[in-house]
Amino acid sequence: MHKIMCNNENQTKIFASNLAANLKKGDVLVLSGELGAGKTKFVEGILSYFNLQNEISSPTFTIVNEYRNEEISIFHFDLYRLADIYEFENIGGEEYFPKGICIFEWGELIEDILPDDYIKISFNKVENNEDMRELTVETFGNRYNEINFDEY
Numbered sequence: 494m495h496k497i498m499c500n501n502e503n504q505t506k507i508f509a510s511n512l513a514a515n516l517k518k519g520d521v522l523v524l525s526g527e528l529g530a531g532k533t534k535f536v537e538g539i540l541s542y543f544n545l546q547n548e549i550s551s552p553t554f555t556i557v558n559e560y561r562n563e564e565i566s567i568f569h570f571d572l573y574r575l576a577d578i579y580e581f582e583n584i585g586g587e588e589y590f591p592k593g594i595c596i597f598e599w600g601e602l603i604e605d606i607l608p609d610d611y612i613k614i615s616f617n618k619v620e621n622n623e624d625m626r627e628l629t630v631e632t633f634g635n636r637y638n639e640i641n642f643d644e645y
Contacts, residue, residue, distance in 0.1 A: 495642035497628040498619075502534045505626060509538025512612075515640050516594050518565060521608055523600030526616030531626045532598045535614070536569055539596065543567065556584065566593030573599045578606060610634030 499505040516522075516539070524532040545560045545567065556575070560567040568589045575581055581603050589595050590608055597603065600613070611633050619625040630642050 495630040497630060497642065499531070499626045499628060501624045502531065505531045505534045505628075506538030506541060508628065509535045510542040512640075512642075513539045513542035515637075518593055519591050519608075520594050520636075521590060521611035522594070522596045523604065523607070523611060523613040524596065524598045524616065525601050525613060527618070530616035530618055531628075532616055535616070536596055536598075539594070540567065557586075557589070561593075568593055568595045569598075570596065570600070571598045572602045575599075575602060578603050582606070608634070610636035612637055 497508055499508060522539075524535060526532055540560055543560070543562055543565060545562060556570060556572070558569045560569065570586070570589075572581065581587075586603070587606060600607075604613075613631045613633070615629040615631075617627045617629070619627055632638070632640070
């Protein structure tokens with residue numbers, strides 16, 4: 494487990510962009526945290542690494558947004574409105590895992606069916622500083638053992 498302190502939205506985006514440099518097709522990220530904690534800003538940082546930052550929109554009403562360039566497809570899910578894991582399975586959600594980078598806001602809902610290897614990032618607001626966030630990074634499986642999160 495790694496703790497990352499981000500003093501503002503820009504640092505959150507920089508951390509995400511640095512992490513994106515290590516991501517490839519088949520990678521899965523679960524983003525956890527209350528509304529307004531910085532999850533969408535983090536996704537902006539991932540997209541900026543792949544020069545897709547101008548494309549971002551919140552998937553709140555569509556469940557998934559797809560971003561694509563010649564290099565990679567990125568699937569940004571917002572599972573906030575799903576009632577349960579079965580709703581995700583019914584939309585064929587698992588079919589996305591091998592097709593690109595999958596980023597799940599509120600992804601704890603589907604943790605039971607995620608691939609063995611994934612990264613979970615919990616976003617926490619810091620008391621007395623509305624701009625600062627503490628990110629807790631946990632890796633599951635062996636795929637991400639080579640990433641040194643402490644360098645971010």
